[in-house]
Amino acid sequence: MENDSRDGAPPGRSERARTATLEAALALAAELPYPQVTIEAIAARAGVGKATIYRRWPHRGALMVDAVAHRNDRAATAGGAVPDTGDLAADLAVVLRSVVDELARPEWDALLRALCVEALVDTATRARVLDLVVAPQIALFAERFATARSAGRIDDAVGDTEAFELVVAPVFHRWQLRTGPLDHAYADAVARRACRAMAP
Amino acid sequence: MENDSRDGAPPGRSERARTATLEAALALAAELPYPQVTIEAIAARAGVGKATIYRRWPHRGALMVDAVAHRNDRAATAGGAVPDTGDLAADLAVVLRSVVDELARPEWDALLRALCVEALVDTATRARVLDLVVAPQIALFAERFATARSAGRIDDAVGDTEAFELVVAPVFHRWQLRTGPLDHAYADAVARRACRAMAP
């Protein structure tokens, strides 16, 4: 169960090095401005040689993606699936509120910003972010969307990704550009509006 | 006589150096991966001393923001105001299509990614981006929103920023994370859904 280097790397004696590296990356991303989260600093913090890092990841971006995925493995991210009380807007509001709360925590905020930077700078990294971080998030919503769709609350023409975007994009946008306060009120408003947008 | 600096800005005697720097920054951002858009490269391309750049801008981020603002000064942003045919969804669709088209142009795509990177890395830069780039965009929509609001197509509770986010955020999200194709069809769908979301 993932005790192996992610991409079929030689069975590598030390899972330890891998874990230490990922943890160090997470820790540094949380406590330093991102440009100071250098491979050198990560290696030092992890008590690992730089070569050991380069042997496993081609660049910092790839490492950071794995670090976030690693973190998400440990804590089933945003509390698992979307609740289903029958009231779609309310259920989405609950999730968005918790998303907003997480984004308010500096570590997670910094980590996500780091991830976005890497995704913006390199296309391949962006694809990895999509697969390992965004797609799982969409999957968490998919089930609830399916229910809502069969209850006639979501237009059949609106796919899971599209629905996800209607719900999450405004929060993402406001988080990244800080066009306004990112609070529970905003989460509620977005949930409500998104429901209307998706309605048949 | 061109011996004037921007807006009574402190020092800058020669506008020439300023302009050359901004143009060089734009050109390099368009043709190189962003990490290679170094101050050194910009200075060389602009035929300007590094010190001249550092005398005007504290870091690359500030310079890039000004470069984008400079570009927007020259080309009245994305074609000026939002059209008003009376059909809000159609009008927004027109704008979103042109936004999508612009984002498909590699130079603008690269430039915007650069801007986002800087905004993600430094809070002060993010604020500048908001003021100099995002706010003007919102302003372009504001008039149309006002009309729509008085025509009863937008809920009075939805402010300009909020409305802007409902319209633009999904496109922004898809552009940044490439969760799906970013084309005219998507622009139309988003415009339509956003209108419903904003309705009273």
Added chain:
Amino acid sequence: MENDSRDGAPPGRSERARTATLEAALALAAELPYPQVTIEAIAARAGVGKATIYRRWPHRGALMVDAVAHRNDRAATAGGAVPDTGDLAADLAVVLRSVVDELARPEWDALLRALCVEALVDTATRARVLDLVVAPQIALFAERFATARSAGRIDDAVGDTEAFELVVAPVFHRWQLRTGPLDHAYADAVARRACRAMAP
């Protein structure tokens, strides 16, 4: 009386600028490591524009030579001529002792080191040092040497320069390389040995 720029420069309104520059150069040479005695620092200290300095001197070396000459104009350097008590060795010892004392004063030490650096780095400057600083020193000894020569204490084959070198070179050498203590005892020994060396 030297109230004019040294080399027939246009009648130059301000002797003040010239003097202030030279004094600033002397002051800085006395208080800073020589590499920090920059034209920029001298200009700032003198309250003078950099261009004003470059208008008068082609490089720092030329400026420093003039500065030393300026200083020597003010204070008839090492107390004027060599005494003549009839005892050559004793007379020379008196002078060498005062030379040693001067070299022990940090300002003069630093200034001379600066001068030597410039002379070592540029041939033209070396020539100027020779003319404006060393030759006058030799001249101070010449009269005493003449007396000694007619008293049969100096071989007629030994010219003034040669005699000067026999007397001063060991002190200069020891000052520059610190091969040993540079004190009155050494001054006396050198004076005595030099007399024997010069004898017919």
Added chain:
Amino acid sequence: MENDSRDGAPPGRSERARTATLEAALALAAELPYPQVTIEAIAARAGVGKATIYRRWPHRGALMVDAVAHRNDRAATAGGAVPDTGDLAADLAVVLRSVVDELARPEWDALLRALCVEALVDTATRARVLDLVVAPQIALFAERFATARSAGRIDDAVGDTEAFELVVAPVFHRWQLRTGPLDHAYADAVARRACRAMAP
């Protein structure tokens, strides 16, 4: 295996980098005005990173001293010991002539001037010059002085350093300030006079 650094010196793994740096420094000092002998130029010429130089030497001065010492290691200094024909003046004249000849070679002249500049600018460097360059020279004379002393040609009160200075200082002085021609005739005269000066 050449993997050894100088004298059990702390880090330096590759002797290659060290040697290349020293040779480059010597070459550049011989062919450029000293202010152009920059660390950057040395690194480039040596095919070595600047950091590698700074890792080994704190400033250019220290590097130049080692470079000269390195050169002297390769070519047993100025032809080895002072000859001993029984005639002290003649023996010293031979040596001084070869010193004069060496100083006439532009490379050695330039190198020595560089060394003097560094010694004049920094006290610690001066001490290193003394230890690594001057002291060995004195040692070469010491043996001959000892012989001469027991032959009653040198006053017992004149130590090796003092004797060395009497012999070499005039040449050094004339070399540095060019008070007159630096040729064999001068070498002979100085040797002769120095012998008289040292006599009991």
Added chain:
DNA sequence: GGGTAAACGAGACGGTACGTCGAGTCTTGGT
């Protein structure tokens, strides 16, 4: 005594080198 030209202070300009830091590669020792 007012008008003009020069020299001035200030300091921005295009450059070069500084000394530092990190990237990514490679070598050495230790376990």
Added chain:
DNA sequence: ACCAAGACTCGACGTACCGTCTCGTTTACCC
């Protein structure tokens, strides 16, 4: 056999001066 440690080359960082160049602003001289 693999790994931490860290030296290696390379290149960008941000700073400091270089020597040149505009700028207005004083003077000092000549009408």
